[in-house]
Structures are given as C-alpha cells and as structure tokens.
Amino acid sequence: MILGIGMSRGRRHGMAFGLGCALGCLSHTLLATLGVSALIAASRVGFAVLRTCGGVYLIWLGIQAMRTIRGGGQSGVRPASGAADGTLRQLFVRGLAANSINPKVVLFFLSFLPQFVIAGRGRLNWQTAQLGLLFTAQAALLFGLLGYFSGVIGQWMQRYPRAGVWLDRGAGCIFIALGARLIFSH
DSSP states (O other), X not given: OHHXXXXXXXHHHHHHXXXXXXXXXXXXXXXXXXXXXXXXXXXXXXXXXXXXXXXHHHHHHHHHHHSBOOBTTBOXXXXXXXXXXXXXXXXXXXXXXXXXXXXXXXXXXXXXXXXXXOGGGOOHHHHHHHHHHHHHHHHHHHHHHHHHHHHHXXXXXXXXXXXXXXXXXXXXXXXXXXXXXXXXXX
C-alpha cells in the first residue's frame, strides 16, 4: 500500500502513509506488552471480529482504488466523489488505522516478539515493549524509504497516466481479494 500511494500521490504522501503504518505497530506493541494480543488470539470471537474489521477495511480501500479519477495532469488515486481525502494527515491516519486493525500484525507480534524475550532476564513486559519499539523504529525507517523512492515510479506514471489507472485497478482488485480472504479464512 505504501508503494502504491507513493507512486500515485508522491513521495511525501507515501512517506506519511508509511509512517502511519509504522506507528500502527505501537498499538500491537502495547497489546503484546499487556498480554491482550494473547487474549485476542485465544478468543475465537475476538479474533474473528478483528479479522472481519481488517477485511472490511481492505475491501473498502480496494473499492476506493478502483473508483479513481485523474485530473490536473497529476497521476494518483482520487476518489470518484472528488473529495480531498489525500492530505498528508489523512493518509497518515489511514496508515495508522490499516496497521492497527490488521490481525496478521497481531499474529506476527505474537509469534515473532516472544522468540526474543529471555525469561531469565525478568521483566518480560519491558523486554516485549523494547522489542516492539525497536520493530516500530525500523519499520518507520524502511516504510519511509519505500514511500520516498516510490515517488520516482510516480513521476514515470505522470508521463503515462493510463498505466496509473490500470495500477489502481489492479491494486483495488488485490485489496478486495485480500480483504475477502481475510474475512472468509479460518
């Protein structure tokens, strides 16, 4: 998603969305630290609700990507309604929400972080928090770089706007498929 937004809207927008995604990891860090992630994973109902919310959000993003218009010679995803939902702040919040409700990230934190927690050192919650913060910091760096360099591809798309339309449609189909898979997977 970061790559797509950076390509379609430019470097700053890709970086804003990427930073939102990275900081969305803080919610999972907090949940893992407090043990709530384990509770959600143990609760079929809780995980099903989280999975469904994440799937519905991906489907909504896919529909938005497919309902694009291009104007002003600028390549980029634009809602068909013409609403200005592409501000840096809005994209940051979208990235934050997308990662915060992503059940796969919850599972990642549940399966990945505990491997590096050393019980003999004590303070397991503090170790988990430190690992989550470190993961968030590296994600901010990597996602920021991805958003930044995707602008080069976006500049190419400005010269070939029809390619951007097809990329938006393709991305929309992928988001819808991933959302449906997330909702209907067991």
